[in-house]
Amino acid sequence: MTRKPLPGDIPPGFVESRTRGPFSTHNGPFFHKVEGDRFWHGLFVTARHCNSRGRLHGGMMTTFADGLMATAVARANKVTAVTINLNCNICAAADIGDWLEGTAHQTGLNDGFAFVEAEARVGENIIFNASGVFRLLEERG
Template sequence: MTQDHQEKSPPPGFVQSHTRGPFSTHNGPFFHKVEGDQFWHGLYIAERHCNSRGRLHGGMMTTFADGLMATAVARANKITAVTISLNCDICSAADIGDWLEGTARQIGLNDGIAYVEAEAWVGGKTIFTASGVFRLLEGKAARKN
């Protein structure tokens, strides 16, 4: 296994995501799982995702939260959206090698503005919760995962 855990298999049902932009691809690898209307994203925490104390960096948490919420909006509306506002509440720490998993859901839509909530966890421990506001981009087809 490499230091970045790239050879470690994800939990059952998760597959590696290949439709992300350059920033997310650089910070991955990310994984996803879809069951009906529900989805989850996952990531093995690597050293490059951490702060100087070896704990998951808050910036990486917000990156993960943004991806979760953008996916929820895209799945709910079948079009792409951009982030207007993102708030991330850090609840606990996560360490190198931990499997970070999360999901999100759109909770409202008004005049092309979507409102979203997300959460992520390691095992049964909540690492962060997040909320966001997204503007739908008319005519921009959404990616599926």
């Protein structure tokens, strides 16, 4: 599917993310939903996100995982952070037209390093899980 997702394609509660950096904006559109202290990111898989077989590209999965984990760290610590390490375990394929949805949570914090885990699904199927380490950054004035 190469068309832009229509409002009816996006699950209720999700809105388009408009405050991402240039790389993520170029590779989106991404969506998000927040309920209390929980959050989710979503992506409507289009042809531009896929490999030559019409399946979600592993690099796109890793991009999505990085965004999930960075959001979890930012929400937990109220500061920005940079990725130090990212491991992504691809469990299944996602196809053009699928709605990919994921979340993440910080599992630990030690000496300015945050440890994070993420998971993304299409429906009930786990597409990938990921873990990462992020370095918290001091806010610049």
